[in-house]
Amino acid sequence: MYGERELEAFVAVLDCGSVSLAAERLIRTQPTVSRQIASLERQVGAALFRRMPQGMVATYAGDRLEPMARDLVRRGRRAREVMSGIVQDERSFVAAAPEMTSVLVLAPFIARGGPISDVVVATPAETYDRLRSGADLAVTTSPPDSRLRSIRILDLPLYCQLPSAHPLAAGESVELRDLLTGPFLTSGVGSAAWTQIQRAAESEAWSLEMASFGADAPIVQARSAAGHGPCVVVEPPRFGLVSKPLHHRGAPMQCALYASWERTHYARDDIRAVIDQLADFVADHVSGLHEKAALRSA
Secondary structure (H helix, E strand, O other), X not given: OOOHHHHHHHHXXXXXXXXXHXXXXXXXXXXXXXXXXXHHHHHHOOOOEEEEOOEEEXXXXXXHHHHHHHHHHHHHHHHHHHHHHHHHOOOOEEEEEOHHHHHHHHHHHHHOOOOEEEEEEOOOOOHHHHHHOOOOEEEEXXXXXXXXXXXXXXXXXOEEEEOXXXXXXXXXXXXXXXXXXXXXXXXXXXXXXXXHHHHHXXXXXXXXXXXXXXXXXXXXXXXXXXXXOOEEEOOOOOOOOEEEEEEEOOEEOEEEEEEEEXXXXXXXXXXXXXXXXXXXXXXXXXXXXXXXXXXXXX
16 A cells, blocks of 8 residues: 555655655655655556656656545545544535635635635536545535435526616616627526526527626626626626626526535535535525625615
């Protein structure tokens, strides 16, 4: 079995490109790191690095070992964190989430004492993959895989946000049919907002050719404020935009926020308890964000 300190040395040399920089990062001596790499190479039965002008470069064997080594190092660290929490009766977990979910939902939950020690940021499409590489729970608007345990913790209204001078800003809400008659913005293809718009438009055979996309909510909101058309988001308004509920045939359009975890996770009951806490928190917190934004714009 490869030793954890040897694997840590291997990963550090990969990341730093030299034994000396890896030793500084690990707070070890250079000879110690060299011995640990040599020991790992003896166990593997092949050289793991080539010395090149640009530094230490992984061999074929090193490339093959890299993902396994990173996973083992990460699991070793996580095991120490978990056992320390058990002994001290202070359980905490790592969550995976898209950036805006991390900022708007998870960070405030942590600030209120929620038992999450870290958040791994990923795109909505990649969030569930992080459950296989160290995260304990995933929070995102993408529908979960059937192999996971999952809870729908909140329904998020879709908002049409636009400058106050825009003709669609006059009403209490914005109808999807009216939005689609001109240029509008939303987050990238596959986002929760776009998925709901696409489904509704396709059911009516309405054209979506006027849509354009941004990387995330702040960007599409900024472009909307600059005059590129209304935007559709779930986040509170920015840049002086007014926010109107987006409706389809008079009914509010929504997307769901899910929290998911592995069915076989060693702490699945504790994770479920954390998610119940999170669900209680977000029910008030998210609506409060929009209410505060509305008061500021009034």
